[in-house]
Amino acid sequence: MNNKDILKIGIVGYGNLGRGVEKAIKQNPDMELIAIFTRRPPETLDCEGPAIAMDYITDYQDKIDVMILCGGSSTDLPEQVLEVSKLFNTVDSFDTHAKIPEYFDKVNDCTKASNTLSLISTGWDPGLFSLARLIGQSVLPEGEDYTFWGKGLSQGHSDAVRRVTGVKNGVQYTIPIENALERVRSGENPILSTAEKHKRVCYLVAEEGANQEEIEKTIKTMPNYFADYDTTVHFISEEELTKNHNTMPHGGIVFRSGVSGSGAKQRIEFSLTLESNPEFTASVLVACARAVGKMAKQGQTGARTVLDIPLSYLSPKSEEELRRTLL
């Protein structure tokens, strides 16, 4: 491969997602990691690639084709994206669903003014699940969408249980309810609330002498998080937690269940079974960075989402090879 064909990538932020992106770049021979930008003292990062203080990011303007933004959606990304996309093409996983339209508009304005290109809100949901919903709705206009999440570790719910008095540590899994899956697969197109589709299972380590009954009651009655759900609480030892609950699995299923013109039932399912949620999101971000690289070379500017891009752009293969091998 020619050096000029190598996509030069920068990472902004080095948490679980940034670490996943660093590893994913190594799986793609057409890419090279140039630098990891951080607000922490660079020497404290446990990374393999070169860690650089954020203050020096402007020095890299001609050295990096696409920046992958790996900050959180609540505070990091809304700030970072406007700063970084003034100088660089970017990809991010902004996932605060309700704020995506506003985020898109801001990024679109900024990138159009700066002649850069930003693909926002990618990963698996939003991201691949959005594509699955789009295909389902477009092909089967008469039908219903269903999204189930899990089995997976929910970060927000795990944080919530850990804040309960008497809880030393713990995790929460979101698990699809088998009977709800069966009803969807039967084609009955049931109306199902989020709580009717998922149950919640907690594994907790209690503080010594804590009232376990009280903890369980507090969790099961917690509004929004647990009150509406079938919730199970297990108390386990710290050792068991460390041994059996130290990974970040996730996944889910997007269904489109509909009928074609004669009333024939037709079902589309797209599902993910992930041993590592952050690494999979990272893998999607990296494939999307390739698409951004290609579109930027064509002179495209502005904001994009996965819904707007030809999927062949995700691949390192030529269009001819894709037609020959995938169709």
Next chain:
Amino acid sequence: MNNKDILKIGIVGYGNLGRGVEKAIKQNPDMELIAIFTRRPPETLDCEGPAIAMDYITDYQDKIDVMILCGGSSTDLPEQVLEVSKLFNTVDSFDTHAKIPEYFDKVNDCTKASNTLSLISTGWDPGLFSLARLIGQSVLPEGEDYTFWGKGLSQGHSDAVRRVTGVKNGVQYTIPIENALERVRSGENPILSTAEKHKRVCYLVAEEGANQEEIEKTIKTMPNYFADYDTTVHFISEEELTKNHNTMPHGGIVFRSGVSGSGAKQRIEFSLTLESNPEFTASVLVACARAVGKMAKQGQTGARTVLDIPLSYLSPKSEEELRRTLL
């Protein structure tokens, strides 16, 4: 909806697929069926839309935005597409996998010369399954693809059993082997031939006095079609065949089973469960016709496949609405 926003569609060929397209257009309020073109005497068609002799197709050049070609891949489409795409934008389901690159090049030359646009080889395989493979390979470069077909009625294999001496009528189902699915889902990434992934089950009506043992042996030893497969032959009555085997179900699963950077196992599954194979293919063709209409309006010409188009083009919704509702 403004009349100018209605996509005007023509159908060429009126078999199972053409009938499915006629029905699917009715499910999409942004489309209108203008005419069905046929080589048969138009008055013999059992269609609702206006049937027109192929000889008059040129009269419709300014009345139709996209022609959906519904002929067969072996002889109809290779001829029809070159003829029709001289005057019209087209969509087709050409599915002779090995010949797609050559077909693409011919259609590309023809449409570029004619300033028209043709989306070729869409449906579910090639089509949606191709998209699933593309996403899988691009996101998980270290991994394996698996495609399982069925449970479904295979037209080619049903034709083959009906040609056996002593067989009056019959159908053949292709069925994924459960143990092979399990091995793929376990993440072991086994090497599996088509015969190791699928079994074949035939339901036959024998001619009176025919030697059933002989028929079964002929089928089970038929090279390419059955010899390598776990094949079961059931003899049933004509009544049972008519009653229980008169629909055209199909479907399948595309897997990508891979690892992300740390070795974490990640699995993507895309599956279809279809009560009517031709109607589902028709639904995909119709959604793709919408994409062709949008791209043609932008002045695009030449040949395309589903791999080349932004998936938002499949939808009647605006980009803003898609971002708001799907991301």
